[in-house]
Amino acid sequence: MDAARLASRVNLLGPWLRRVMGGPARKISLDPGLGCPHRPEGVGPGGCLYCPPGGSGPGRGGTLSEQLEHGLDRLRARRGPTPRALAYFQAYTATNAPAQVLEPLFMEVARHPAVAGIIVATRPDCLPPATWELLAELARRRPLWLELGLQSAHDATLTRINRGHDVACFDQALAQAHARGLRVVAHVILGLPGEDMGHTNATARHLAQGGVWGVKLHNLMVLAGAPLAHEHRAGGLALWNQEEYARAAAAFLARLPRRVLVHRLAADPGPDRLLAPGWAADKDAVLRAIAQAMEEDNLRQGDLA
Template sequence: MHRFYGLAARLRQSFGERVQKIPLDFGFTCPNRDGHLSREGCIFCSPQGSGSGLHKLSMSIPDQWSHWQEKLSKLYTAKLYLAYLQSYSNTYCSREELKCALDQLNGLPGLAGLCIGTRPDCLDNEKLALIKNLGLKETWLDLGLQSSNNATLERINRGHTAEQFAEAVQMAHGHGVDVCAHLIAGLPGESKADFLESVRFLNELPIAGIKFHNLFVGRGTPLKKLYDAGEFTPIGKDEYIEALVEAISILRTDIVIHRLKADAVPGELVAPEWVRQKRIVLNEIEQAMKKKEIWQGCARPDAPDEPPLWYGPSGSLPATSRGALPGALNPFGKRV
């Protein structure tokens, strides 16, 4: 039984074969780091902005692509790839600069789609139209929310509000660009109830995907200062799994789950140690869902009697259900 709608299933449905992501570093920065909003960044963000750092090595985009393609080809049988613009905020620029960056993707061997990591305050209609007009079969906007609680967003120095995030999602949806929202469990001052409320907030927006993250302490981050001072305790493994499984149970059935836990790059992690145990944690998540008979959306009032067929790679989500708007009918004739 497939208990949730994962990205691997979605990509198999789109392309009929395995697809891998290749991270690309274009050298963009972030308004939360260049002084426009702040120079500290979000309290959890590493100095590298979650990127590879290859741009600082003067490596061109084609060379970065070849570098990762060679590495991935030894691990997987994939021949198709999604370009993942991962480092910092990849639409924090003019339309012309964004077009110049995206033009560098032309001709990359095996390019099948695109994922663009950015912030809700770095988008406009012109940039979204440019992204949509690339005409790729899969185009995702990785958009950080982290929490729907504005007090939390201020506490973690996000530099935007939940309302700004919602406006950016609606704008992207209007252009036909799929949004993958990022959400973090274990943020300072937040409880499981706050985390679940953020899931409900996202359910009411036309998002098409979600990434779940557990907050960990990384080197060089403002969060490490709080941790060293004894002012922050990371979320425990069991606590995270409990919150995640409950979050999945209330998540809309059409939303693609891109990630179930956060991972630290080598040398970055300070705490907690369980973050290193990726395979163990994923297995425990699976076992917890089986034990509690949980599957994505099962606790929703509009839940079907069993997991939908599209949770598996051979299924197919009805086109009218992707990123369903609040109040729209879902595939089961019920209100979202």
């Protein structure tokens, strides 16, 4: 019921996938073992404030082929028609290697007959020219989109969360993707330290002007092992409540053009990792709150774009 309430007001990814893929589609998370250039063991100064040791992906063992087959087995075991498989290079930074290293990894997956599409999650500062050409070639073989972390369109916030790049870096990467006809999904976190709804509304307007294909919204969370956990324990971190997040998400969506696909509206943390806020553990309740906020304010995606 909540999905129907949201779908009447928001351009959600699910219906688009069913139209384009000819049926339901599901992601298979893959970990190519490339790590992140912004982690202590890499060349960066320590990672993002909110990022736990395991990164954003769940982490998988085995070769890519083994991970892919395991995911396909799970899809085949589902009741009803087998969903189309979307190979999701999710863990850490999926382009954190030279193009000659990435090519056999990506092409191994692209050649698999069961893969209907490919998703590559990365940082805007980890895309040298040769990697752009590789991604363009990959997109000629399979439908592909690129997930790029922005988090906020405010440089002061990016510095505060130790993001390791500025807004201009994201904008430059978006322009490179547009030049090659590549779809970009921007990652954004609402409720970052020092930000209010005015900041998040401005981030929405920035993405609208930049012409992103999709957006992924996350609520700020404190996860075990993340640097943010130290601030939380010290009592120096103010987290939004569920209503504040829902209102901000509704206002954000109203400032996105209707054509932008919304890939996610709330984070889906593992219960073993979530330290705060407690309300983030119930994703269905968060989605209900967003739907209610949009209904109460009579907002639809694009109304204020």
